[in-house]
Each structure stands twice: as C-alpha cells, then as structure tokens.
Amino acid sequence: MDFDHLTQVMRRLALEAGDRIMAVYDGPAFEVKAKSDASPVTEADEAADAIISAGLRAAFPDVALITEEQADSHALTASTFLIVDPLDGTKEFVQRRGDFTVNIAYVEAGVPLRGVVYAPAKGRLFYTQADGRAVEERGPFDKAHPGPLVALCVASPDNEALMVVASKSHRDAATDAYIAAYKVKDMTSAGSSLKFCLVATGEADLYPRLGRTMEWDTAAGDAVLRGAGGHVVRFDDHKVLTYGKPGWDNPFFIAHAPGVQLHKQGASI
Numbered sequence: 425m426d427f428d429h430l431t432q433v434m435r436r437l438a439l440e441a442g443d444r445i446m447a448v449y450d451g452p453a454f455e456v457k458a459k460s461d462a463s464p465v466t467e468a469d470e471a472a473d474a475i476i477s478a479g480l481r482a483a484f485p486d487v488a489l490i491t492e493e494q495a496d497s498h499a500l501t502a503s504t505f506l507i508v509d510p511l512d513g514t515k516e517f518v519q520r521r522g523d524f525t526v527n528i529a530y531v532e533a534g535v536p537l538r539g540v541v542y543a544p545a546k547g548r549l550f551y552t553q554a555d556g557r558a559v560e561e562r563g564p565f566d567k568a569h570p571g572p573l574v575a576l577c578v579a580s581p582d583n584e585a586l587m588v589v590a591s592k593s594h595r596d597a598a599t600d601a602y603i604a605a606y607k608v609k610d611m612t613s614a615g616s617s618l619k620f621c622l623v624a625t626g627e628a629d630l631y632p633r634l635g636r637t638m639e640w641d642t643a644a645g646d647a648v649l650r651g652a653g654g655h656v657v658r659f660d661d662h663k664v665l666t667y668g669k670p671g672w673d674n675p676f677f678i679a680h681a682p683g684v685q686l687h688k689q690g691a692s693i
Contacts, residue, residue, distance in 0.1 A: 425487075425530065425532070427538060427554040427555075427556075428554040429483070430484075430530055430538055430554075431538065431551065431552070431553060431554050433479060433480070433483045433484075434528045434530070434538070434539075434540045434551065435540055435549075435551055435561075435570070436479070436567050436568075437475060437476045437479040437480065437528060438476075438526045438528055438540045438541075438542040438549070438551075439542065439549075439565050439567050440475050440476075440479070440567065441471075441472035441473075441475045441476050441510055441511075441526045441542075442472075442526050442542050442544030443544070444468065444471045444472055444475060445468045445471075445472050445511055445517070445524075445526070445544055446544050446545065448466065448467055448468035448471070449468065449517060449520065449544075449545065454466055454467055454468070455467065456518050463514070464514045464515060464518055465493070465514060466511075466514065466517065466518065468511055468517065469492075469493055469510055469511040469514060470493060472510035472511050472526060473491055473492075473493040473494065473508065473510040473511075475510075476491070476508050476510050476526075476528060477489060477491055477494065477508065480506050480508070480528075484506060487504070487505060487506050487530075488500055488502040488504070488505035488506070489505065489506045489507075489508070490502070490505055490506070490507045490508070490639070490640065490672065491507070491508040491509075491510065491640065492508065492509045492510070492638065492640045493510060498671075498672060501668070501670070502668055503531075503532075503533055503534050503668040504531060504532045504533060504668075505530075505531055505668065506528070506529070506530055506531075507528075507529050507530075507531060507639055507640050507643045507644075507667070508527065508528050508529075508640060509525075509526075509527040509617075509638075509640040509641055509644075510526060510527075511524055511525075511526065512524060512525045512526070512527050512616040512617050512640075512641055513525060513615040513616030513617075513618075515615075516615040516616065521615065522543075522545035522546055523543070523545075523546075523614055523615025523616055523618055524543065524544075524545065524615060524616050525541050525542060525543045525616040525617050525618060525644075525645075526540070526541070526542040526544070527539070527540070527541055527616075527617050527640065527641070527643070527644035527645065528540050528644055529643035529644040529646070529647050530647075531639075531643055531667045531668065534666040534667050534668045535666070535667070536643045536644070536646045536647040536650065536667055537552075537556065537647060538551075538552045538556070538647055539551065539552055539643060539644035539645065539646070539647030539648050539651075540552075540644060540648075541617050541618070541620070541621055541644050541645050541648055543616075543618055546618075547563050548560065548618075548621070549561045549563070549565060550576070550621045550624065550648045551648065552647055552648060552651040553573075553651075556650075556651050557575065557576075557651050557652075558575075558576040558624055558647075558648045558649070558650075558651030558652040559573040559574060559575055559576060560573070560574045560576055560621075560625065561573055561574075562574065576624045576625055576626075576648070576651070576652035577626065577652055577653055578623060578624060578626055578629075578649075578652050578653045578654045578681035578682065579626035579627075579629055579681050580681070580683060581629040581630075581680075581681050581683045581684045582609070583606075583607065583683075583684065583685050584607050585607060585608075585609035586606050586607060586608050586609060586629045586630055586684065587608075587609055587610055587611075587612075587627065587628045587629045587630070588603055588606065588608050588610070588611040588612075588628060588629065588630045588631070588632075589611070589612050589613070589614055589619045589622045589623065589627075589628035589630070589631045590603065590611065590612075590613055590614075590619075590631070590632070591613065591614075591615070591619065591633065591635070596634065596635065598634045599632060599633075599634045599635070602632050602634060602687070603632065605687040606630065606687065612627075612628065616641075617641065617642065617644055617645030618645075619631045619633075619645070619679070620642070620645025620646060620648060620649045620654075620656075620679055621645060621648055621649070623649055623652075623654050623679050623680065623681060624648050624649045624651070624652035624654055625652070626681075629680065629681045629684050630678070630679075630680045630681070630684050631678070631679040631680070632659070632676075632677075632678045632679075633659075633676060633677050633678070633679070634659065634676045635676070636673070636674075637673075637674045637677075638672050638673060638674060639667050639668075639669065639672045639673075639674060640672070641674070642656070642665070642674055642677070643667055645679075646665065646679070649679055653681070653682065654679065654680065654681050654682070655679070655680055655681075655682060656677055656678070656679045656680075657677060657678055657680075657686075658675050658676070658677055658678075659675060659676035659677055659678055659688075660675060660676065660688075662678070662686060662688070665677050
C-alpha cells in the first residue's frame with residue numbers, strides 16, 4: 425500500500441463527504457428511515473457513502489471495501505481491507521447535536537494501520553499520516569492542501585484522578601458500574617468515534633464501551649488512537665482488539681492511554 429496516496433485520498437474523501445453531510449444537516453427537514461436492524465439512516469448517510477465508496481474503489485480497486493451502508497459488503501471476508509462508516513452517530517445527526525463523524529480506515533492483517541475521523545459540525549479533523557503517526561489538522565480545510573498539523577500524543581494518566589469519556593447515546597448501568605471501579609477526576613460524554621480521538625489528544629485517559637459496536641464504528645478511531653500511542657483492547661481479556669472478525673461485530677472493549685491501570689469487571693488486575 426502507498427501510504428502517502430492513501431492518506432491523501434482518505435482525507436479528501438472525508439472532507440467531501442463532510443460537505444455533503446453538512447448540506448443536509450444545515451438544510452430543511454430531512455427524512456429518517458429505519459434499516460433492518462432498526463437503526464436510523466438518512467440521505468446524508470447514503471450520499472456520503474456514495475462519495476467515499478466511489479473514491480476508494482477508483483483509487484484502490486484491488487482492496488476489499490466494507491461499508492456500513494452497503495449490506496452486500498458485510499458478507500465479504502478479508503484480513504486486509506478498507507472499512508467505512510460514512511456517518512457515524514446518525515442519532516446525534518438527526519437530533520442536530522453535532523457529535524457525528526466520517527470514518528474511513530485501512531486494515532492490514534487485522535490491524536487498523538491508517539484512519540481518518542472527521543467531525544464536520546465541530547470542525548475537527550483527525551488522521552494518521554503516511555508514517556502512521558496521528559495528527560489533528562486545524563481548519564479551515566482545503567481539500568488539496570493540508571493546513572497546520574498538531575501531533576497527537578496520549579496523556580500520562582494519573583490513576584488517582586482519571587479523565588474518562590463515555591458514550592452519549594449508549595450509556596448504561598454496566599458502563600457506569602465499570603467506571604465506578606476507577607478514581608475519576610472528571611467524566612465527559614461524546615458521540616461517535618470522537619471518544620477515541622479525545623483519548624488520542626490527551627483530553628481523556630479512558631473510554632470503556634460495554635455495548636454492541638461494529639468494526640466500521642471503531643476502525644478509524646482505533647487507528648488514530650494507536651497512532652497517538654494509545655491502545656484498544658478487549659474488555660474480557662485485555663488482548664488487543666483485532667479486525668476482520670466474522671460478521672464484523674466487536675466485543676466489548678476499552679480504549680485507553682498506556683499507564684491506566686485497567687480493571688476487569690470492577691476488580692483490579
């Protein structure tokens with residue numbers, strides 16, 4: 425894989441998709457449909473998916489493409505692939521709360537090596553560079569030429585005063601019980617894959633997810649966090665989260681900065 429080319433293409437497509445999403449977001453009322461799993465989908469999801477899929481297939485025709493909005497792709501099996509969630513956080517989008525993202529990632533041998541997470545309503549753009557290191561680009565964004573870049577690095581956590589981020593739309597009692605095992609200085613809520621990025625920037629130390637997610641929900645944010653020195657591990661055994669799993673489902677997981685003393689189901693390890 426030519427990682428320079430990959431970075432340029434993923435960044436450009438995320439920005440183009442973001443423009444289309446915001447045209448719907450800032451426009452008049454839009455229709456919200458229900459998919460077979462009862463999750464919402466809008467014309468913004470579908471338009472963004474069309475832009476990204478066409479661009480990736482043109483640039484990388486020999487790489488498998490998995491995308492949330494194309495059910496046929498879910499039947500594919502691969503260990504090296506591109507994976508897309510064109511609008512992660514549709515519930516946040518529908519409620520016009522701003523915490524939604526465009527996610528594009530490249531996975532090789534089950535590892536999310538490169539990714540881009542773009543939050544168009546918040547004006548935040550995170551991605552891995554060709555060398556794998558994660559950055560946040562400052563806007564305004566030019567599709568052809570990257571602007572000022574800030575290198576991302578996870579925080580050095582204080583286990584006596586952790587910063588925790590949790591899901592805005594999927595918070596539950598089990599998550600609260602797990603978080604209660606830690607000494608928490610402050611806790612914030614965020615939607616979509618922004619939670620990974622807040623750990624990558626050092627704005628949070630720990631993000632536990634005790635709920636169903638799919639690989640397209642997490643791969644891009646996982647890549648950005650890894651590129652900033654962070655880890656994403658399974659909740660049950662703390663082994664590294666891998667990709668290309670049957671059905672594209674994730675187990676429960678924990679995203680964290682190194683140095684966080686992880687607990688397992690409320691007990692110290």
